[in-house]
Amino acid sequence: MIQQMYPQVFHPYCYELNKDMHIAAAHFVPHPSAGNCRNLHGHTYFVNVTIAGDKLNESGFLVDFKRLKDLIHGRFDHRILNDDKELFNSDSSDDFPTTEAVARKIWEIIQKDLDGLSHSPQCVQVFVRETPTSYVVYRPKKVQENE
Ligand SMILES: Nc1nc2c(c(=O)[nH]1)N=C([C@H](O)[C@H](O)COP(=O)(O)OP(=O)(O)OP(=O)(O)O)CN2
Numbered sequence: 753m754i755q756q757m758y759p760q761v762f763h764p765y766c767y768e769l770n771k772d773m774h775i776a777a778a779h780f781v782p783h784p785s786a787g788n789c790r791n792l793h794g795h796t797y798f799v800n801v802t803i804a805g806d807k808l809n810e811s812g813f814l815v816d817f818k819r820l821k822d823l824i825h826g827r828f829d830h831r832i833l834n835d836d837k838e839l840f841n842s843d844s845s846d847d848f849p850t851t852e853a854v855a856r857k858i859w860e861i862i863q864k865d866l867d868g869l870s871h872s873p874q875c876v877q878v879f880v881r882e883t884p885t886s887y888v889v890y891r892p893k894k895v896q897e898n899e
């Protein structure tokens with residue numbers, strides 16, 4: 753069972769949901785300055801995503817927890833992150849599979865999906881813990897207001 757405290761995010765919405773996932777995945781950081789991380793190695797990533805909004809859908813959900821799991825766990829679990837060429841590449845440091853970039857890519861995947869929903873939920877925070885001592889929080893700069 754995942755039990756962890758996460759940083760809080762301030763937002764203007766009435767509802768907030770959080771979904772935890774753990775993801776077993778391997779990666780390497782393709783740059784000489786990355787030291788040991790240049791070598792392929794694995795982590796059990798702990799991911800928490802925060803969705804906020806003012807309206808619920810026809811099921812009474814802000815967004816179905818399972819939809820979030822399918823989008824993220826379904827894509828990354830038991831994979832080598834570097835093999836996901838749609839997301840990661842070795843040519844641009846912004847697209848190396850670092851914890852920072854993994855958090856941002858998770859936000860991009862989720863927000864793109866949420867943008868297709870008429871009740872306009874927003875992903876306001878993505879937390880990614882790569883090791884017991886290291887984590888990253890990604891928050892979009894601008895949280896859209898619901899109309
Ligand atoms: N800013 C970042 N720094 C590092 C990243 C990263 O993604 N962003 N990644 C790594 C490695 O991938 C490594 O797997 C994790 O590093 P680290 O937390 O240093 O791992 P340790 O378990 O050895 O940490 P200790 O606290 O020393 O036990 C490196 N840096």
Ligand SMILES: [Zn+2]
Binds near residue numbers: 795
């Ligand atoms: Zn690593």
